[in-house]
Amino acid sequence: MDWVKQLNESINYIEENLAGEISYETISKIAGCSVYNFQRMFSYIADKPLSEYIRSRRLTMAAFDLxxxxxxxxxxxxxxxxxxxDAFTRAFKSFHSVLPSSVRNETVQLKSCPRLSFQITIKGENHMNYQIEQWPAFKVMGILHKVKTSTAFEVIPEIWxxxxxxxxxxxxxxxxxxxRPAGFLGIAAGGQWGDSEEMNYILAVxxxxxxxxxxxxxxxxxMKxxxxxxxxxxxxxxNGELPSATQKVYKQFYTEWLPNSGYELADLPVIExxxxxxxxxxxxxxxxKQGR
Incomplete structure (x- = not known):
């Protein structure tokens, strides 16, 4: 399946379930990657966390309902x-800067978070240095940490x-x-293809x-x-200062390289x-991709 089509179908799923339960596992299955990788990919493309996008879309639709x-x-x-x-009122006020009751009783200014739509863009502003390698089987030794995908971005820096x-x-x-893979390795593994809310993060060589x-x-x-x-x-x-150097690579990878490469993600860990x-x-x- 086309990568951009997969991303848009994941957004369709979110939109169809704003007034219900949204499963991160289902989202990642639609996108064809792990929960952790989808969250990371989404944050680089949308410039906001997945959880924030869903919350903002729900509060946008709640304002329309009011x-x-x-x-x-x-x-x-x-x-x-x-x-x-009370919980809704606090969240609504934090997002819109007004109380829900004010929407019906006064003329107020409201905020809107538009629905996302993914498209292929070729900016050409920064080149990427990369190589495609057929790498043999390999082993690493290190320490495995069980991490909830929902808190991975906060927990992983603490692990290091x-x-x-x-x-x-x-x-x-x-x-x-x-x-090779050389240096200290950070490996995001497990929780693949949306089958778990928990992932393994391995610090290794x-x-x-x-x-x-x-x-x-x-x-x-x-160690294991x-x-x-x-x-x-x-x-x-x-190369460059962290974390901006790796963040830049991920953003370009998901928004420019992968949609145009003729490749799709494999069911293996991402290694830094x-x-x-x-x-x-x-x-x-x-x-x-099949047929390429």
Missing amino acids: LNSTERIIDIALKYGYESQ ENAWEDGTMKRFIENFPDY TSYVDDSQCKHIPILDG EFSYSAATWAIFEA CYMQENRQEVWIAVVK
């Missing part, structure tokens, strides 16, 4: 997912900070193999590549080994490689 219907405020609140009129403080990074440095010249690095105490199959990887250079002197790589597994 203007154009005689429904009770409590019924409108329940319709758009608020458990009480704690790893420097508790000596994990020092142990990596002392036993650092010179294998590459311990083995399926090559006759490669020696298997022994797994350090307290994770294996990944041979695959096609789009590897993007993301952190090396010395502000050098980074982003590894994204892809497969050729």
